Amino acid sequence: MTEENRILLNRINKFAEEEMSDIDDPQKVPVSVQLDRLRPIFEEIAKEKNISLEDMFILYMDLQSEATAKSDKKLRDELKNINDGEGEDMPLLYN
Numbered sequence: 001m002t003e004e005n006r007i008l009l010n011r012i013n014k015f016a017e018e019e020m021s022d023i024d025d026p027q028k029v030p031v032s033v034q035l036d037r038l039r040p041i042f043e044e045i046a047k048e049k050n051i052s053l054e055d056m057f058i059l060y061m062d063l064q065s066e067a068t069a070k071s072d073k074k075l076r077d078e079l080k081n082i083n084d085g086e087g088e089d090m091p092l093l094y095n
């Protein structure tokens with residue numbers, strides 16, 4: 001991920017934290033509702049980058065997927081180190 005894309009994703013995520021601070025469990029809120037609440041930041045960035053709203057959404061989804069995959073890999077690597085310890089009767093499992 002480029003530095004520019006990292007800054008962009010951080011900007012969107014910061015907006016999301018503020019805009020959706022009233023949501024207790026985002027997993028229970030339909031994605032369509034979440035995206036509707038993110039629409040203002042998507043529109044703002046799309047205008048700045050001179051791209052369509054649809055392209056902005058696709059860019060966000062790509063960046064978010066990349067960030068999630070990187071976080072997942074980091075967690076798996078850290079847990080692997082725990083599981084590789086000798087004398088462990090109960091390994092920590094993560095799927």
